[in-house]
Amino acid sequence: SYSEWVMPYDVNFNWKESRSMYFGASFNSFIKLFNSFNYIPICCNTDTGVNLFFVKKEYSNLFKELENIDQTFLFEP
Numbered sequence: 001s002y003s004e005w006v007m008p009y010d011v012n013f014n015w016k017e018s019r020s021m022y023f024g025a026s027f028n029s030f031i032k033l034f035n036s037f038n039y040i041p042i043c044c045n046t047d048t049g050v051n052l053f054f055v056k057k058e059y060s061n062l063f064k065e066l067e068n069i070d071q072t073f074l075f076e077p
Contacts, residue, residue: 004028027052027075042066044074 006025013022025033030052031041038057045051052074055063 004032031071040066041071041074 004026006029007023010022015023027044034041034054039054040057040060040063041052042055042063043053060066
């Protein structure tokens with residue numbers, strides 16, 4: 001199984017000033033979050049695995065190839 005984590009919120013963080021990697025969340029955390037808003041994952045960037053793309057569940061019929069797929073197969077390490 002894949003881990004879940006979310007970068008803790010820091011009210012004082014300013015990416016433009018720090019240019020650090022203080023952002024993001026795990027694949028499963030994003031799936032859980034977007035699922036709560038009725039979105040499903042449809043693909044992940046295959047070069048880097050850093051971008052996960054979602055669509056509203058009401059449009060899932062447009063992605064028949066994903067009907068019975070295990071969502072972890074969308075993950076690109």
